[in-house]
Amino acid sequence: MEFGIDQALKTYSGGLGYLAGSHMRSAFALKQNLIGIGILWKYGYYEQQRNTDNSLRVFFREQMYSFLEDTGVRFQISIKGRDVWVATYYLPSSVFNCAPMFFLTTDTDGNDEWARSISYHLYDKDAEVKVAQCMLLGIGGAKFLDKASLVPEIYHFNEAHAISAVYYLLSQNGDLNKLKEKLRFTTHTPEEAGNEKHSFSFLQHLGFFCGLNPTEVAKISGVKGDLFNHSLAALRVAKKANAVSKLHGEVSRDMWGHEEGICKIDHITNAQNRTYWVDSVLETNRSKGKAESINERKKELKFALFKEVADQVGKIFDPNVLTIVWARRFAGYKRPDLITKDLERFEKLISSGKVQIIWAGKPYPFDYGAIDTFNKLYYMSHLYKNMAVLTGYELKLSKMLKDGTDVWLNNPVVTREASGTSGMTAAMNGAINLSTYDGWVCEFSNDTNSFIVPVADGSDGYLRDKTDMNNILDVIENEIIPMYYEHPKKWNAMVLKSMNDVNEFFDSDRMADEYYTKMYMA
Template identity: 30%
Template sequence: MKALRRFIVRPQLPDQLAPLGGLIRNLRWSWHSPSQDLFTDIDPELWQRLEGDPVKLLGAVSKDRLEQLAADPAFLERMHALDADLQAYLTAPRWYQQQTQLAGAQGAGELPAGIAYFSMEFGITEVLPNYSGGLGILAGDHLKSASDLGLPLVGVGLLYRFGYFWQSLSADGWQTEHYPAHDPQGLPLELVRAADGSELTVSVPMPGGREMTARIWRADVGRVPLLLLDTDIEANDDELRHTTDKLYGGDQNHRIKQELLLGIGGVRAVQAFNELNGRAPAEVFHMNEGHAGFLGLTRMRELHAERGLSWGEALAAVRAGTVFTTHTPVPAGIDRFPTDLVRHYFDPDEQGNSRLLPGLPVADMLALGAEDDPDRFNMAHMGFRTAQRANGVAKLHGAVSREMFADLYPGFDTAEVPIGSVTNGVHLPTWAAREMYQVAGDMSGWQDLASADEWPYADRVDNERIWTLRNTLRSRLVQMARRVVKKSWLQRGATEVELGWTDTVLDPEILTIGFARRVSTYKRLTLMLRDPERLKRILLDPERPVQMVIAGKAHPADDGGKRFMQEMVRFADDPEIRHRILFLPDYDMGMASVLCAGADVWLNNPIRPQEASGTSGMKAALNGVLNLSISDGWWDELYDGRDGWTIPTSGVADENRRDDLEAAALYDLVESRVVPLFYDRQDGRPDGWLDMIRHTLSYLGPRVQATRMVRDYVQGYYGPAARAVHAFGPDLAGTKEFAAWQHAVRAAWPQVRVMHVDTSGVGQDPSLGNVMTVRAYLDLAGLTEKDVLVQVVTGTVDGNEELSDTALVDMTYVGNGDGHRFQADVPLERSGPIGYTVRVVPANPHLASVAEMGLVTTASADAQPR
């Protein structure tokens, strides 16, 4: 008999155990080992069976056991000590508060009093299954590290009733998706309530006079509140109720409703939450990918309605305080909606203004997402156009992004495209095994690991200790893999009597390579299978064997990814090698923590440069795992020759030949360098291998942390964004002046020209060391010399007179005469064919980049010397 309804009954804790509720409600326990130990001791068997979920634990533990704990002085003492520790963590000044005081003392400008961080998914813990992969894990680590550093940050996302799918395999190795429903009452969440006790809700207008209403759930991630919007409420009709059903599910109509809710509803949720809790309003808004791009529009609408700002004024104000992070190195990964679909939801009235965001002109809103295809609205383009500061997630990815989006800034060299980079990081307490966290403390001298820039004491950790830990972590992986592979075969239709072999798969003593990530084309799951016989020989070598543990999920709609996975599963099913290579289904945070720690080598072989960052290798590195990777993402900048191995890239255009060459290079590295180093033993230990581990930990440890990443955002993005907002003044008078200036510059720019250019000082035979004096005479079309920056551009020149490897020298205004006159002395510092020209760009203190307005005038061939 099936239940008509289901609900969660939460236990009533004895008064003596009241602090236990607070320890469970704050998700700091997910990275705080002493809290986890306390929960384990409530009922060790239940804790293991419920996979470390304290909410479920309290729902399952007996009343007698709770009363027993309430009378246990030792347990109560530990609980109160942990409660006091949590309160100190939540309230004591941390790195951010120190930086705020330092900035004030140095007159460097204020840091933001409030930051709002928007993401489509957040991976905090497997207990809160609101993520699919790397983007969500990165967002979760961002929140945890922001908490550790003391940032006044609020996270904003959606609560998915079915989350992402859990994965199983069919008998023939095909991925099967399952979507179990998650009851919010059984998750570590609390409803946000208004002052009168009612549910706090936000609404987003829909076409046809409907309203999409969402209630707000709160998860406490240490010091950081995470707000999750949920449309599964009676106020919505069936269609709108399903808006937050699945992460990355449904068609484009479903997806755009999710993104409207995240962007527009999310801003309203942050504002209501901050006001309700007496928090400072958010000054900086951070979009983690383009999914939240509509947040800029709703903020513009508020400035228009409440401050009377025009479209241009509101856009300038919003841009100043907005940061946009792109994670997408390929155009296919960008959200692009049909323009007519976006226009439908903007819902224009007879005057062409939006009913969704009253007062804003639909044509101008659509222009923010415009691209070459007029039938497509590009969310990344809107992100760049509504954020004054943008970044990729590794240095190489920043360079790729500058090239990818160069068309948004015509006339500027790719290097000048205003997209920087902040290399991703991972949260050390979450991803380092407990034993390795202790090693990190010893290597850092037990500094505050959230803000330590270096771990200078690597020699304090001897080889024996490292080797013992690595053997322990590898053994844990083997035990976990045996359980998972047996469960998977049972799901695929095998019987218990057939599966005795699963008890002995893998060997805790031999070299173990890990590979786990989202299964998509560019990540090349099956590159290792290009020469299957050679791979078999590597795995089955009788003297120096190798084993591999592989995991990952393909998007439900990605049949190509599923075929790659099926090919790998079928290879691993071969009885000849199935004890040496395993595919583990249903990869999640729990599995990742064991796999990333237990492997000896972490393999990553994407198509360069299509890996934006690739943070799984960072998690592995924090556990002393050596990376074996294509030079892409974070590895491109942090590989130093002693922290692992780089797989050579071929550079050939033919995809099959490229993959053959790079697979062969992978096999060669494993056979000639990785395997010998691991099995070269002195006194039973591979000391050469252990020296690389020690260097990896001490060198990469402080560099791959998310706390380093968040500090980079504070110093390079959040701080400058806050100062840009403050520069406009509390009444936004500066915004109006800046917008008026922009309007005047745009109107005048078509007539701005360089009339004449002449030079002196180099004679008939220029040589190194000469100084060339360049003079330019400009028609500024009514603008003043303060409105522009005039520069000499020099560089190597080719047969088509194109400049490359350019350098810029700013010119000085030297007075009027025949046009505005500018001059600069340019030293000749390189030989060969050198060319030069003069360019003009807008200049204003409120601009973050010379390319920001996309305006540049360059001297043309008719700008002859006087």
């Protein structure tokens, strides 16, 4: 549904897109026989701006790309009993050094405004339009491959958005057993309630099942009553599936293991493309083991980040002061404002002069709770010259933040973050992770390369959050600040260890190779 290929191509919202972009870059570098299919979002996700009172402003602007090539392949798919035209565009590998990409759009001649709007906004808030987007990706993607004579050996569904492709393929050749041999599925959702579900009759009305017999569709998809679970349907028709970290694999097998007819769920731990994300000077110094030189370069990168801070919020940060960043999608379970919950304790920390803290990230544009959290943090930041909340969290700002921070703060509710890859690219650029024990950090972290807080009892949400908050603040006050200022050689050694430990396994070349050998070829 989203690919974060480059800052200039607004076809992503956040981490899932960054991950897909890294996968495509590594596939290109490894010369894998792979292409990507996505949607050309006319207005992207949204541009994150500020209103006159500095509250978050959601702004949509038409995006134009001269580097995309019209393939000339046009065809129709049926949505809600209406024929909808689909046009297709090609992104050559040479533009951004990624695997060949094809993007679908309904914003084309022959369509009315409703049909055109299907490819306007990534993750549209209207349920009917969002399902139509899934049909564009799934049915449209599979039909494009047919029309373009690019019929693949393997179809890989990255999340269940494109599951409608299965029903299109069955409508063309009804042999489910043969089709299963070609289907792979990756789940990124670590809790059952987070998996997309719709009324079976609603989907049937939209044409989601391509005219197949409803009874047969319900049988092969695991439909219960009138409830269609997209992820369960994918698990039942795929030959293989994978979660995106070791812990997520355990959670997924426990979550789905009671279901009949599902495929085996393995895990391939997420990773990010080092070539794209890593500062070259830092990487040179890492490879030579020059911890002091890494520290010097970090101060230069902090200065560059702090120019952006000054430009956005009118504050001058100091490269010699310990800098903490929390930056990712604003969502309730990620708890962006956790360390501010005890105002007295946070006031003491932020007023000590020993830390600078930056927040950034995009809430879903219609998640008003997350938007409220973002705004509250911004208004709180007015009270402190060393606290900043930035807008425009896309690939460019994400890179700048990871280059310029000393500590990357990550505090999701444990088991709710399937992987959480932002800390990987922060570590690649000389930042030390401070995190709850969830997702990828369970395979990376030890007491020599990061700071991990103990897992809190999750039976009471309030007490869990309070415990995590206090543990994080304890680590900042009692371990991180003393080490940074009083034991700089120890700090620099930890930074180097973190960079070395994240270097190979968490590079997406390893991840792309595992997908190719474990999921596609085996």
